[in-house]
Amino acid sequence: MIARLPITLDWLEEAGRASGRVDGIAQLNALMTRLETSIDEFSQTTVAARSATTQYNSALEAHVSELEQVGKAGVVISELAAIARIMLDRTREIEQEMNRSEMETRALQCSLEEARRSAEVDHLTGLPNRRAFDGVFERELAAAIAEGEPLCVAFCDIDHFKRVNDTHGHEAGDRVLRAVAQSLSKISDDRCHVARHGGEEFVVLFRGKTLDDACHVLDTARDEMSERRLINRATDVPFGKITFSGGIADVFAHATPHEALKAADDALYVAKHEGRNCVIRAGTQASQAAA
Secondary structure, rough: OOOOOOOOOOOOOHHHHOOOOOOOOHHHHHHHHHHHHHHHHHHHHHHHHHHHHHHHHHHHHHHHHHHHHHHOOOOOHHHHHHHHHHHHHHHHHHHHHHHHHHHHHHHHHHHHHEEEEEEEOOOOOOOEOOHHHHHHHHHHHHHHHHHHOOEEHHHHHHHHHHHHHHHHHHHHHHHHHHHHHHHOOOOOOOOOOEEEEEOOOOEEEEOOHHHHHHHHHHHHHHHHHHEEEEEEEEOOOOEOOOEEEEEEEEHHHHHOOOHHHHHHHHHHHHHHOOOOOEEEEEOOOOOHHHO
């Protein structure tokens, strides 16, 4: 921080690369955690040092006053008083420097927290991003296990999104992404988490709902989205019917969370293969989906 530049996600990622750690989200989060710990320790040291300096200033100032009052007793006492006065002035300067250091530490902590929040938001849709979802999935998994609750995860993908971009342009495509994100965000709460997973794909986590209940909630959101009619404001040309497909899985029906995610992704593939604009439960065969 010698250059006094703000901490940003780019800075953190570059620091991770410089340290030779390139395994992604986990390493970056570990780097941020270590940095936060170091800043907290420095902040505590700075506060303690400033407090000690203040106390020392008060004691020294009292002695200086006493020395100056008896200064007429001799040259030596006068010289001691002058030296003490110089020491007092210097410690006051140190105290001011410590105050500045403490303020800069607080600003650094705020900058780091802002960088962490920025690193977990998809700025196009305003939803949490994949980085944030990974952390939420881990916490909700632990909570579901502790409370004996069901946990379901779903992948959703906008149908024919490339056609939207090719026909109307990428700015229009961004609007469609935001519209689907808005539609999905309506079902989110403290037990339902929606995030943009990447591209035109979203991920949804349901805690406390069975697979049937979670599927019903997601399918209702899909149906409501399919009923909307969006228009390209730049050209007044309708986008046509915007829909998304979904695949959903019961996390505890699989050996690991990773396998549950893969099962939801496989179910999404089935939904795409069988005509789109539908939500398929993991394990559903193609023939069942068609029926």
